[in-house]
Amino acid sequence: MGIRILLVDDHELVRQGIAELLTAEDDLEVVGEAATVADALVRAGQVRAHVAVLDVRMPDGNGLDLCRELLARDPGLRCLVLTSDDGSRAEAITAGASGFVLKQVLGMTLVDAVRAVGAGGSFLDADGTRDGTRDGAAEREER
Numbered sequence: 001m002g003i004r005i006l007l008v009d010d011h012e013l014v015r016q017g018i019a020e021l022l023t024a025e026d027d028l029e030v031v032g033e034a035a036t037v038a039d040a041l042v043r044a045g046q047v048r049a050h051v052a053v054l055d056v057r058m059p060d061g062n063g064l065d066l067c068r069e070l071l072a073r074d075p076g077l078r079c080l081v082l083t084s085d086d087g088s089r090a091e092a093i094t095a096g097a098s099g100f101v102l103k104q105v106l107g108m109t110l111v112d113a114v115r116a117v118g119a120g121g122s123f124l125d126a127d128g129t130r131d132g133t134r135d136g137a138a139e140r141e142e143r
Helices: 012-023 037-047 063-073 086-094 107-118
Strands: 003-008 028-034 051-054 078-083 099-102
Touching: 003 012, 003 037, 003 107, 012 028, 012 107, 028 037, 028 107, 037 051, 037 063, 051 063, 051 107, 063 078, 063 086, 078 086, 078 107, 086 099, 099 107
Parallel strands: 003 028, 003 051, 051 078, 078 099
Antiparallel strands: none
């Protein structure tokens, strides 16, 4: 069975691009998408995702508070924060996120981050510009 993913980002084009990238992999399945915090809370209960990929800035709240709420509702869910806001890295981890990746990251790094988080590990992208996780294997830490 593959990793089931919920994508949460207020930009439709971003969600579509990420979904296309992830579903190209045999072991990854995007089972739901949401553009708002409110929609994400509803969709999460419907789709039973293993990993929620969350943007920080949302029109009706923020992805860090959403992370806390999703984990309170489903402690087995793993959250991966994908954002352009590097300043939210520490708060993302405090909120319970298992991973943090900047949006300027290369596609395969995001794929590897989803896999690491989905497998129960963590993934912290050091700078968002690495050319894949082969360089960043030491950045991953098991919980």
